[in-house]
Every structure is written in C-alpha cells, then in structure tokens.
Amino acid sequence: MCMRFASLTLGWVSLWILNCWVAFGQDAQQWTSLDGKTVSGQFLRLDDKAVVLQLSSGKQVTVKLSALSLESHLQALKLANPGAFSKELLRAPIEVQPQVPADLLSIEAILASSFSENPTIDAFLQATCNQWQRGNTFVNWHALPPKIQRDMAAHIAGHMNALGPSGCQQMRTVFGSLANIVSKKSDWVLGSPMLQSPVAGGLTVAELHERWPSVVGYWRAMADESLWHADNFQSDRIVPWLANLSVAAGFLKQVDPRLYQARYEITSQTADRAQARLTVGLQSAHSLDFQKFGNIWLVPEKMNQLQADIAKHATPELRARSAKKILEMLQGLQPLLKQLEQAKSQQEFQQLLANFKFPGFPVPSAIVPTEFLGDWAGVPGLDGALLGIYANPSDR
Numbered sequence: 001m002c003m004r005f006a007s008l009t010l011g012w013v014s015l016w017i018l019n020c021w022v023a024f025g026q027d028a029q030q031w032t033s034l035d036g037k038t039v040s041g042q043f044l045r046l047d048d049k050a051v052v053l054q055l056s057s058g059k060q061v062t063v064k065l066s067a068l069s070l071e072s073h074l075q076a077l078k079l080a081n082p083g084a085f086s087k088e089l090l091r092a093p094i095e096v097q098p099q100v101p102a103d104l105l106s107i108e109a110i111l112a113s114s115f116s117e118n119p120t121i122d123a124f125l126q127a128t129c130n131q132w133q134r135g136n137t138f139v140n141w142h143a144l145p146p147k148i149q150r151d152m153a154a155h156i157a158g159h160m161n162a163l164g165p166s167g168c169q170q171m172r173t174v175f176g177s178l179a180n181i182v183s184k185k186s187d188w189v190l191g192s193p194m195l196q197s198p199v200a201g202g203l204t205v206a207e208l209h210e211r212w213p214s215v216v217g218y219w220r221a222m223a224d225e226s227l228w229h230a231d232n233f234q235s236d237r238i239v240p241w242l243a244n245l246s247v248a249a250g251f252l253k254q255v256d257p258r259l260y261q262a263r264y265e266i267t268s269q270t271a272d273r274a275q276a277r278l279t280v281g282l283q284s285a286h287s288l289d290f291q292k293f294g295n296i297w298l299v300p301e302k303m304n305q306l307q308a309d310i311a312k313h314a315t316p317e318l319r320a321r322s323a324k325k326i327l328e329m330l331q332g333l334q335p336l337l338k339q340l341e342q343a344k345s346q347q348e349f350q351q352l353l354a355n356f357k358f359p360g361f362p363v364p365s366a367i368v369p370t371e372f373l374g375d376w377a378g379v380p381g382l383d384g385a386l387l388g389i390y391a392n393p394s395d396r
Helices: 002-027 070-080 107-111 121-133 146-184 186-190 205-210 212-222 235-249 300-313 316-342 346-355 363-367 372-376
Strands: 028-032 038-047 050-054 060-064 262-269 273-280 286-293 296-298
Touching: 028 070, 038 060, 038 070, 107 235, 121 262, 121 273, 121 296, 146 186, 146 212, 146 235, 146 300, 146 316, 186 205, 186 212, 186 346, 205 212, 212 235, 286 300, 296 300, 300 316, 316 346
Parallel strands: none
Antiparallel strands: 028 038, 038 050, 050 060, 262 273, 273 286, 286 296
C-alpha cells in the first residue's frame, strides 16, 4: 500500500516537473554574453538598456544589452518589439549579369549568304534549317529576291524615319529600362504572379530562371546605343541594322532552343518546282509550293503577299499613323518602367505591375519577348517566321 502510494506520488511529481519544463522551454531563450557564456531565460521586458529575464529557478535577473553578444542583443530587440521585425525587408534582388552564348554568330557570318550557287531544293532547305537552328533568323533576308530586299529596305527606312531621331532614342530608353529591370530586379520579375504558370512556349519558371542571363543579354544588346543612331535608317544602312538585330536575337535561342528547331520534308519536286512540308519551332507543319528563282527557292504566294503588304503600308499617311501609335506606346511605357526601376520592395514592384493598364501591350511580353520588335519596326515576315510563312501580319 505504501509502495503503491509512493509510486503514484512519484509519478505525479515527475509529470508536474515535466509540464513545468515544457511550459518553460516553450518561452525560454538561449542568451549568450560577450565572453561566450550562455544561460536559458524567459524574456520579460526591455528596461532602458537592459533585458529582464526569468530563470528556470523563478529568479528575475537584469542583463545589460552591452554585455550580450550581437545575436542576443538583436534577439532582445526583436522580442521587445516583434511588429517592427515583421515588416518586409528592403532587400534588392541580386543583379544578373548577361551571358553571351558561346555559339553567338558574328555580324559577318550573318551577312554572308548560306546558299550555294544553283542549289537543289534539298540543299536550299537544308541550309535554311541549319542556319535557323544556329539562331540565324537573318537567313530570312537571304531567302528574299533582290527586288523585294530593296523594297523592304526602303519600307523599313521609311517607318523608322517617320519615328525620327527622338522616337528612336525613346525606343532605346525603353529597351534600356527593360534591360535594367530584368537584370537588377530578376527575383521580383520571376516571382511575379504573372509567371506562376508555364510562360511563353510552355517554359516553366524554373527553366526561365536558369536561362535568365540570356534574357538579360538580349535586352542589353537591344539597348546598345549604336543600334539607335539616326544614320542607321537610311536605305543603304538598313541591311546591316537588321543583321545586328539578328545578332541580338541569337540570345533568345538560349532561352528556348525549341523555338529554333526546323525540319522539312520534300513531298514532290521537278527541276524548278517543289512541294515541301516545313515545321518551325512550336508551329504546326506548313505545306508550301516552292519555285526556283536564281540561287533561292521561294514561295510565290507568300512573296506576292509580302509585296502587297509593303505597298499597302508604304504611304506617308500610314507611316505617320504607325509612328504616332508607336510613340504613344513608348510614352505610355516610360513612366511605368521608370517606376519599376525605382521600386524599393517586391510588394511595390508587383503592385505597379498589377495596376498597369495599357491597351494592346501585355506586360509579360515586354519582359519575355516573342515577336516584339518586328511589328514595331514594320518588318513583315522577318519577326520570327521562316521563309515568309507568316509574311503577311494578317496571317497571325
């Protein structure tokens, strides 16, 4: 009987001690002095420049903050005013440096035609697809007849000159702001709710994060001052300007190489005519009828569409209207981009994006470009299509 009573009593005492230890342990903290000594104590309050603790014995002690290690000093401040430590830290994202692809083509390589003299349809399509897969979108230009090249150069020069030097510099300012945002605020861009699902082409945010240095490289290249000098937009300087844009676009092949996949299948052919199915990037296969023209094989239907499109949009009135629309877009973008550049927190950054409304211009496209420049510069058929598959903007 006595033994049973003693056992129960011991059990109650043990349980009481355990409960006291758990209750105390939940509120007690470890405190370290400057000389490395430690003690466990429950924080009670902060008095002037000292912290008041309650030890496990129930005794209250006062310890000067100056006697505590930096970690314990901060712990006392946080426990005394937890609300001040729950605010978002004004921490800037890590700046991402541009990464130049090892296989980025030179301007000389892009300006040189890849087509041999008197090629077969097989040799022509093979050369075209090989260049496309290397990131050389300028192969489109070499696949145009000389007459259309001249008309296209004059057409583009007319559009860019309608913008004028001020408009060209505004375009460079916008590209420069985008370059700064994707470089200096990459974590905030990639953390945007707009990107919390597969983005352009089905890329995941993780894949985009890994390839982000190439996105930064693209916008840095597009913001290069030399691209936006007014003397680039004379008819005889347009071709090298377009080639330089193609060099910049080579960065995008690193972002999503699938967009640069190209393959063909010849279904019928004669000496100067052929039918082939082309598959480019993520597009569906297109069946095209080719005809030989000198050292190139072209699609007459698409070339006729392209010539008609150039003629339609080459009037001074349409150029002026297009320039006005672009200038309005640039002027609408610049304040937002400046605010995004100057945002001090991710919350402020996301709020700016969420509240931004600009007709006809989705914000994510500014950050992750798809067919961005071509339409602006009035370059029908040269903004991501192969052999004029989308030669007419109305085809898209």
